[in-house]
Amino acid sequence: MATLKAVRGTRDLLPPETALWNRIEATARAVFARYNFGEIRTPIFEDTSLFARGVGEETDIVSKEMYTWEDRARAQSEKTQMLTLRPENTAGVVRAYIEHQLGETGQLQKIYYIGPQFRRERPQKGRYRQFSQIGAEVLGPTSAGSESPLRDAEVLEMLATLLDELGIKGWVLELNSVGSAADRARYNDTLRAALVPVVGQMCVDCQRRAVTNPLRVLDCKVPADQPIIEKLPVIADSLDEASKAHFDAVLSSLDAAGVPYTRNHRLVRGLDYYTRTTFEFTHSGLGAQNALLGGGRYDGLSEAIGGPKAPGIGFAMGEDRLVLTLQALEAVAQTKADAFIAPLGENMNPAALALARELRRDGLSVDLGDGSFRLKKSFETADKTARRIVILGEDELQSGILTVKDFASGTQSKVPRGELVAFLKG
Ligand code: ATP
Ligand code: MG
Numbered sequence: 001m002a003t004l005k006a007v008r009g010t011r012d013l014l015p016p017e018t019a020l021w022n023r024i025e026a027t028a029r030a031v032f033a034r035y036n037f038g039e040i041r042t043p044i045f046e047d048t049s050l051f052a053r054g055v056g057e058e059t060d061i062v063s064k065e066m067y068t069w070e071d072r073a074r075a076q077s078e079k080t081q082m083l084t085l086r087p088e089n090t091a092g093v094v095r096a097y098i099e100h101q102l103g104e105t106g107q108l109q110k111i112y113y114i115g116p117q118f119r120r121e122r123p124q125k126g127r128y129r130q131f132s133q134i135g136a137e138v139l140g141p142t143s144a145g146s147e148s149p150l151r152d153a154e155v156l157e158m159l160a161t162l163l164d165e166l167g168i169k170g171w172v173l174e175l176n177s178v179g180s181a182a183d184r185a186r187y188n189d190t191l192r193a194a195l196v197p198v199v200g201q202m203c204v205d206c207q208r209r210a211v212t213n214p215l216r217v218l219d220c221k222v223p224a225d226q227p228i229i230e231k232l233p234v235i236a237d238s239l240d241e242a243s244k245a246h247f248d249a250v251l252s253s254l255d256a257a258g259v260p261y262t263r264n265h266r267l268v269r270g271l272d273y274y275t276r277t278t279f280e281f282t283h284s285g286l287g288a289q290n291a292l293l294g295g296g297r298y299d300g301l302s303e304a305i306g307g308p309k310a311p312g313i314g315f316a317m318g319e320d321r322l323v324l325t326l327q328a329l330e331a332v333a334q335t336k337a338d339a340f341i342a343p344l345g346e347n348m349n350p351a352a353l354a355l356a357r358e359l360r361r362d363g364l365s366v367d368l369g370d371g372s373f374r375l376k377k378s379f380e381t382a383d384k385t386a387r388r389i390v391i392l393g394e395d396e397l398q399s400g401i402l403t404v405k406d407f408a409s410g411t412q413s414k415v416p417r418g419e420l421v422a423f424l425k426g
Helices: 017-034 048-054 060-065 090-099 149-166 181-195 204-212 214-219 223-230 241-257 319-328 346-361 375-385 394-399 417-425
Strands: 045-047 068-071 081-085 109-118 130-139 172-177 275-282 291-297 312-318 339-343 366-368 388-392 401-406 412-416
Touching: 017 109, 017 130, 017 149, 017 319, 045 048, 045 090, 048 060, 048 081, 048 090, 090 109, 090 130, 090 312, 130 149, 130 319, 149 172, 149 241, 149 275, 149 291, 149 312, 172 241, 181 204, 181 214, 204 214, 214 223, 241 275, 275 312, 291 319, 312 319, 339 346, 339 375, 346 366, 346 388, 346 394, 346 417, 375 388, 388 394, 388 417, 394 401, 401 417, 412 417
Parallel strands: 339 366, 339 388
Antiparallel strands: 045 081, 068 081, 109 130, 130 312, 172 275, 275 291, 291 312, 388 401, 401 412
16 A cells, blocks of 8 residues: 655644744744734635635636635535635635624724645745745724824834844845725736737736736746836836825835835735735745745725725735744754653652652653663663753652753752752753
């Protein structure tokens, strides 16, 4: 029988690497709490039409990357429906916002999520079919100030803080504005006209986009198309006064807070519901898949999926890519247990368990050996997983004085049992 393996594009995360995942998630939760965001957990699968409408039929995600199946009715009262594993979480958050009438509170909703997403893509480094995103959204009725450029700047400043606290050195924030729906329509016309004489020399995808959604030509990654794209008109020249003022206000708040950024005229994002501010944080350590996160404003999304007007801004960071970046920066601390308890002889096992219980209840991380190990084997095992070894034999039990060896310094100490916790925490 062939051995079973994890499905292509999926992987097992094993210790000790999972400690890094946990640290990233704990740091994100702590930062989000300081900005007064609360957590949402939406279902892993949703009605397919949520993504068709909320992400957009023309996007790569909806047109070719979704895991969709027909879920057959189990009872008369049910109907067969098309379901999809979520490829992203913003549509689910906005669906929940609408479903629970969160807009009725009149307050801004500041929500974050952490969890797996699914896209049928070609797997490669930093690109998987199941991957994890950490994201946040700020949305609400216009009366709550959801359209304010200060919301955009605050989200970007929060991201700069989060990446700094994670230890991701060398991130770059790239910013653009794709304007209002009207600005984009105007820019699309300008682009369509500019593409007429050159599109024949471009890739087949661009030839299709030039007709259906010219804006997305800017997303093209085909090398031969790049010189042509560089010469196309930029969207900044198609923004109306209100969109320009909004973007300028975002930039001046970032300047005041000291958050560095660069402008990128080609940053238009793959998703249809984005308006005005759009951004990406990149890192050179990632190679080809260099985007750590992407996001932007989506003032039209709620209405696109049948809800009330609820402008918002949000982002999604690729947690897998944060892990890769931290590993490349070697910013990953080795995690070892505080102590390894080595019982000398199997008759010492019960006392060793009692000692381990005491130390663990005091917050220390402890590995417990086995009295059947020879002392040499206990030392070798302990050296791999713990910072120190604590030896517990008949003598130690009687005298209440334990022998502790610190592997890094090589020093051996006699420590009274009553002082052991303080000693190991030192
Ligand atoms: P790309 O151009 O890399 O495909 P995207 O526009 O599809 O990115 P978004 O939908 O904005 O990406 O997702 C936000 C972030 O989620 C990305 O910046 C990236 O860090 C991460 N991400 C997206 N797709 C994957 C994937 N298949 N595997 C791992 N991380 C991913
Ligand atoms: Mg993609």
